[in-house]
Amino acid sequence: MINALNRKSIMTLFADPVCHYSHRARFILCEKSASAEVEFVDSKEFPEDLQELNPYGTLPILIDRDLALFNSRIIMEYLDERFPHPPLYPIDPVSRARSRLLIHRIDQDWYTLLDDIVNAGEKKAAKAKKLLRENLIASIPLFESNKYFLSDEFTLVDGVLAPLLWRLPLYGIELPKEAKAIKDYIARVTKRDTFQESMSKEELDMMESHILMAS
Template sequence: MAQSPRTRTVLTLFTARDSVQCHRVRLVLAAKGVSYERVAVDEGKPPEDLTDLNASGTVPTLVDRDLVLYDTAVICEYLDERYPHPPLMPVDPLSRARLRLAMVRIEQEWLPLVATIHAGGRPADTARKRLREALVASVPLFKASKFFLNPEMSLADCLIAPLVWRLPALGVDLAREGKPIVDYGERIFRNPGFARSLTPEEKLLRE
């Protein structure tokens, strides 16, 4: 999947080596079976190729010919529409809206806790507790269907699965209360597409 960063294919993804949001995009691409050029970006060291395209140098940044996208949710929705098979959102508007609201909530409430844990120090302990409580409180949503609020894998799963993959490395133990979430994660982790979405650094998070 990964190619030389100097040989531009139709799709190029500038991605961090370990990031929930970057992993989210890579999982969408893997689910779609789309070939792309993966350019690994080290934190705080954006390559000139990236800053020429996106002045802020943020990742993920997706390049599709003359189109440059650097908002994660926009990238994922674009890929789902650009490569419609398999679809990663339900057909009916109500289900789509429910999943979109869930993703907004996770981005606004859960991912900042992940960032706080990564930052370390005393606030990290509080963030671990809050993240665990938020996940356990959401167990009924994980039990409602085979995937998150949906019988088929969706863009919401592409956001949630990378987070669940990181829970052991984050020091978040869901214990028996969170078993439905652990089981949910294992169903997705067994998919070959999930394995393809991982960077070498992310594979080590579970070793």
């Protein structure tokens, strides 16, 4: 086995300090109060031993004994099963499948746009910002119906959504007054102790810099 796997005696999450996919994995790790280490890695300087764990060269990567997982969604689902209390997915198969489908749609419809905002050229990023804002506005009724996203209890879906929505002001995406339900939801989820605990120093600095610039 490679060095990164051999040297870890406890569960370890290798995560980028600013990437939204790493953030959502960190958030669920905190929600589960798992005994684990988080090691921050600059994804632009991807270590060779981690490359052997993930041939795609992406973060996050979770190591648990002799198991190595990549892809944030797979990691979050593993954490929910590895630490079953409290469950973040519904117990019954039908509701669980619906939640998985909902997360898939969030990834396809919203996270792909966030990826373009972060990584694409100026023109494509501007188009992605506009489209993401429009998609969120169209979803206002979904945020109005329950305390959390389509549920009265915090679920894995909220763990997926929160890091994306927290980043909206950082990328200049302002929601209109009629989106109060979304703004209330963002405040409710991001004020959770576990969300605050999940943030890296770099993320805290990003938001602080944004607030100072906006004031």
